[in-house]
Amino acid sequence: MNDFSYITPTRYIFGHGAEEKVGKQAVVNGMSNVLLVYGKGSVVRSGLLDRVKAALADAGVSYVELGGVQPNPTDDKVYEGINLGRKEHVDGVIAVGGGSAIDTAKAIAGGILYDGDFWDFYAGKAIVEEALPIGVVLTIPAAGSEGSGNSVITSHDGKKISLRTDMSLRPKFSCLNPELTFTLPPYQTACGICDMMIHIFERYFSPTSGVEVTDRVAEGLIMAIMTEAPKVMSSPVDYEARANIMWSGTLAHNGLCGTGRAEDWTSHFMEHEVSALYPEVAHGAGLAVMVPAWMSYVAKRNPAKVAQFARRVLGVTEADDLRAANNGIERLREFFTSLGLPASLTSLGVKASDIPVMVRRLHENKGAVIGAYVPLVAQDTTAIYESAL
Amino acid sequence: MNDFSYITPTRYIFGHGAEEKVGKQAVVNGMSNVLLVYGKGSVVRSGLLDRVKAALADAGVSYVELGGVQPNPTDDKVYEGINLGRKEHVDGVIAVGGGSAIDTAKAIAGGILYDGDFWDFYAGKAIVEEALPIGVVLTIPAAGSEGSGNSVITSHDGKKISLRTDMSLRPKFSCLNPELTFTLPPYQTACGICDMMIHIFERYFSPTSGVEVTDRVAEGLIMAIMTEAPKVMSSPVDYEARANIMWSGTLAHNGLCGTGRAEDWTSHFMEHEVSALYPEVAHGAGLAVMVPAWMSYVAKRNPAKVAQFARRVLGVTEADDLRAANNGIERLREFFTSLGLPASLTSLGVKASDIPVMVRRLHENKGAVIGAYVPLVAQDTTAIYESAL
Numbered sequence: 001m002n003d004f005s006y007i008t009p010t011r012y013i014f015g016h017g018a019e020e021k022v023g024k025q026a027v028v029n030g031m032s033n034v035l036l037v038y039g040k041g042s043v044v045r046s047g048l049l050d051r052v053k054a055a056l057a058d059a060g061v062s063y064v065e066l067g068g069v070q071p072n073p074t075d076d077k078v079y080e081g082i083n084l085g086r087k088e089h090v091d092g093v094i095a096v097g098g099g100s101a102i103d104t105a106k107a108i109a110g111g112i113l114y115d116g117d118f119w120d121f122y123a124g125k126a127i128v129e130e131a132l133p134i135g136v137v138l139t140i141p142a143a144g145s146e147g148s149g150n151s152v153i154t155s156h157d158g159k160k161i162s163l164r165t166d167m168s169l170r171p172k173f174s175c176l177n178p179e180l181t182f183t184l185p186p187y188q189t190a191c192g193i194c195d196m197m198i199h200i201f202e203r204y205f206s207p208t209s210g211v212e213v214t215d216r217v218a219e220g221l222i223m224a225i226m227t228e229a230p231k232v233m234s235s236p237v238d239y240e241a242r243a244n245i246m247w248s249g250t251l252a253h254n255g256l257c258g259t260g261r262a263e264d265w266t267s268h269f270m271e272h273e274v275s276a277l278y279p280e281v282a283h284g285a286g287l288a289v290m291v292p293a294w295m296s297y298v299a300k301r302n303p304a305k306v307a308q309f310a311r312r313v314l315g316v317t318e319a320d321d322l323r324a325a326n327n328g329i330e331r332l333r334e335f336f337t338s339l340g341l342p343a344s345l346t347s348l349g350v351k352a353s354d355i356p357v358m359v360r361r362l363h364e365n366k367g368a369v370i371g372a373y374v375p376l377v378a379q380d381t382t383a384i385y386e387s388a389l
Numbered sequence: 390m391n392d393f394s395y396i397t398p399t400r401y402i403f404g405h406g407a408e409e410k411v412g413k414q415a416v417v418n419g420m421s422n423v424l425l426v427y428g429k430g431s432v433v434r435s436g437l438l439d440r441v442k443a444a445l446a447d448a449g450v451s452y453v454e455l456g457g458v459q460p461n462p463t464d465d466k467v468y469e470g471i472n473l474g475r476k477e478h479v480d481g482v483i484a485v486g487g488g489s490a491i492d493t494a495k496a497i498a499g500g501i502l503y504d505g506d507f508w509d510f511y512a513g514k515a516i517v518e519e520a521l522p523i524g525v526v527l528t529i530p531a532a533g534s535e536g537s538g539n540s541v542i543t544s545h546d547g548k549k550i551s552l553r554t555d556m557s558l559r560p561k562f563s564c565l566n567p568e569l570t571f572t573l574p575p576y577q578t579a580c581g582i583c584d585m586m587i588h589i590f591e592r593y594f595s596p597t598s599g600v601e602v603t604d605r606v607a608e609g610l611i612m613a614i615m616t617e618a619p620k621v622m623s624s625p626v627d628y629e630a631r632a633n634i635m636w637s638g639t640l641a642h643n644g645l646c647g648t649g650r651a652e653d654w655t656s657h658f659m660e661h662e663v664s665a666l667y668p669e670v671a672h673g674a675g676l677a678v679m680v681p682a683w684m685s686y687v688a689k690r691n692p693a694k695v696a697q698f699a700r701r702v703l704g705v706t707e708a709d710d711l712r713a714a715n716n717g718i719e720r721l722r723e724f725f726t727s728l729g730l731p732a733s734l735t736s737l738g739v740k741a742s743d744i745p746v747m748v749r750r751l752h753e754n755k756g757a758v759i760g761a762y763v764p765l766v767a768q769d770t771t772a773i774y775e776s777a778l
Contacts, residue, residue: 001632003404008397014649180501210629213637220605227601240599243390247649248602256645260403260636368550
């Protein structure tokens with residue numbers, strides 16, 4: 001087990017009507033005039049935004065609005081939010097939505113208090129020392145941004161750039177009402193489930209040994225997600241199942257499963273290059289393809305942990321590690337397919353001729369050698385993309 | 390799943406030399422002159438206290454000392470600490486030790502800022518609105534107080550009274566160095582392992598349904614503890630095993646496993662009456678006896694969750710719930726015995742003639758009906774104590 005320093009200071013308000021607590025939580029966290037960040041469409045149409053505004057008004061908290069955040073959020077909305085927030089002297093940022101709204105809110109919360117360009121944080125040129133307090137009303141369990149200190153923003157030239165902070169960009173509070181997820185379309189629900197599972201994988205498939213406790217917690221979370229996922233797919237208004245998925249999505253990415261070990265985000269990074277080039281590809285859908293492809297490739301060199309996963313989580317009984325690993329990967333593929341997720345890049349519209357571009361960008365962004373569970377060079381990542389076609 | 394509000398804002402500094410960070414963490418958390426709370430003997434003899442003092446001095450933090458905290462800590466040390474802390478104008482309290490030192494530090498940190506008697510908090514007459522910041526250097530993985538908002542203090546007339554706060558008494562930081570636990574005597578190690586397992590049980594054996602995610606996390610933690618426990622017993626300086634046990638002890642009691650469900654602390658309360666009457670009985674040893682006795686009794690009325698535990702955690706394959714439950718309880722007893730823990734109250738020196746006293750006190754303290762998984766009256770708790778003899 002590696003040494004670590006870990007803090008997760010977000011207050012989770014979980015359950016029925018959680019969004020109605022947003023006003024009180026804003027006040028408790030020192031907010032009196034907030035920037036409300038949201039996407040477009042559903043949060044407005046559903047009446048959620050109006051309920052959030054009413055809760056803020058009831059608590060005496062004023063607000064200005066930044067709507068229209070897009071999936072794979074871009075820097076233009078961040079700049080717009082920083083300018084608006086400064087002009088209106090906001091003292092807090094509240095996101096209403098999923099990962100895109102939350103990640104944008106985080107970039108704004110850090111950027112408003114920073115003299116330079118907010119991209120400095122994402123480029124590793126500056127550390128987010130302070131940020132306005134951030135609140136969340138979550139509508140999509142997937143990205144886990146409601147409990148993390150992370151944010152992913154896409155630049156003008158199509159690069160998805162991740163920022164990870166220790167504490168400064170962790171929300172002060174997150175309101176999680178499973179009922180708000182009843183109306184999520186099935187494909188989006190499935191993509192979210194895949195995304196949260198892979199947030200756990202990226203920590204679980206680690207070269208660090210002696211981490212039985214976080215292994216078992218990670219395996220437990222995956223098992224819970226795999227038990228509850230078919231329920232939400234077949235019965236979208238099953239409160240308990242939605243609640244289990246929602247809370248799993250937060251625990252998947254608040255850092256708990258990563259304590260004490262090296263992580264390996266290779267398949268996430270490989271997917272980022274797919275959806276950067278093909279913006280219509282949902283992150284979770286791209287992951288459903290890339291992760292089994294990555295697992296198959298790395299299992300050949302280092303099957304042990306994949307075999308452990310196959311045995312403990314998927315009930316594989318095969319004694320040989322590589323065979324157990326491959327059986328498990330097959331079951332995982334079947335699970336993703338059963339949720340309606342794609343099994344190949346081709347089915348997502350990705351062309352073989354674009355693989356060299358994705359490989360080039362991947363290694364430009366992340367270095368010549370990427371990965372910890374199995375370090376990979378361009379030859380390897382090319383083979384993985386090709387196997388995923 | 391029940392609605393919940395949950396926050397765990399403690400920074401965990403985990404690993405080699407974690408105690409050396411105590412000075413920096415004190416400063417980060419606004420401390421400049423702290424009350425150092427510790428027991429007697431081992432933290433002094435081992436040189437740990439000197440290292441902590443040096444780390445504080447290096448960071449420019451001054452300190453006054455309150456040593457001599459006893460196991461099952463009593464209110465006299467709390468009053469002494471409150472008086473000393475006020476006189477010396479301390480702005481933080483740092484515990485060096487296990488649950489007794491930490492629980493005492495918490496009572497002091499809340500009491501110093503409170504005009505009335507600190508017992509008001511424990512008697513439910515007042516809520517801890519504010520407290521001095523609390524820091525921890527942990528030496529005994531067991532009580533989980535390093536990550537909880539809870540504190541247990543024993544009154545002059547021998548009552549162990551628990552206080553649970555939402556956030557105000559949660560430590561700001563806890564330094565967890567597994568090496569500090571290498572020298573724990575085997576019996577104390579075993580008692581700690583039992584204590585942390587039962588912190589999970591008290592949340593797991595709940596009447597609340599629809600909590601697959603926290604069930605799986607709880608089961609994972611128990612499995613990890615049961616895997617690592619024999620290693621630390623046979624090889625006390627096994628760093629990885631000690632690290633897994635230490636981190637498990639924190640996660641067992643920081644509230645994670647209780648999110649979204651009713652808890653049932655009956656067996657803890659029943660043990661408290663044992664060790665209140667027989668102060669020489671270690672809490673974990675008393676639990677090793679009381680918990681299987683409690684489980685056997687409640688399984689007759691409600692076997693389902695005990696059977697789930699037996700099957701998922703202990704590998705029991707029996708189809709009938711009650712039989713599965715009983716098989717599991719038998720395996721659990723064997724596990725505790727294998728650690729050198731007692732299997733009966735008699736072996737702890739408890740007399741049958743004291744059962745009526747313990748039952749009377751139990752229900753005086755906790756009400757005529759106690760428990761959530763299976764509600765119990767005096768007739769039931771009498772039968773459980775008798776079965777544990």
